[in-house]
Amino acid sequence: MNSPSDKNPESPPPNDSAHEPEDLWTTKQVGKFLHISAKSVFELRKKRGLPFVKLGGAVRFIPREIRDYLANSRRLTSHRLRQIARKGSPA
Numbered sequence: 001m002n003s004p005s006d007k008n009p010e011s012p013p014p015n016d017s018a019h020e021p022e023d024l025w026t027t028k029q030v031g032k033f034l035h036i037s038a039k040s041v042f043e044l045r046k047k048r049g050l051p052f053v054k055l056g057g058a059v060r061f062i063p064r065e066i067r068d069y070l071a072n073s074r075r076l077t078s079h080r081l082r083q084i085a086r087k088g089s090p091a
């Protein structure tokens with residue numbers, strides 16, 4: 001008799017959502033997320049290093065990497081800089 005610890009190499013791994021990959025986004029989905037056109041997504045990818053992967057001939061984007069890119073590309077406005085200067089530290 002097999003114990004629960006026996007592994008069947010033909011069976012799929014247990015459903016562990018913490019280790020499942022995110023769905024990849026298309027150019028159109030990234031544009032919708034960023035509120036820009038697909039052409040602007042293409043330009044960001046070419047000129048500013050928007051991260052992407054190619055699967056066959058299809059360009060896809062990893063959502064986490066798009067969020068990271070957005071967070072790292074953030075610039076402070078002059079209004080926010082004045083607020084920081086008045087308070088002495090960022091909030």
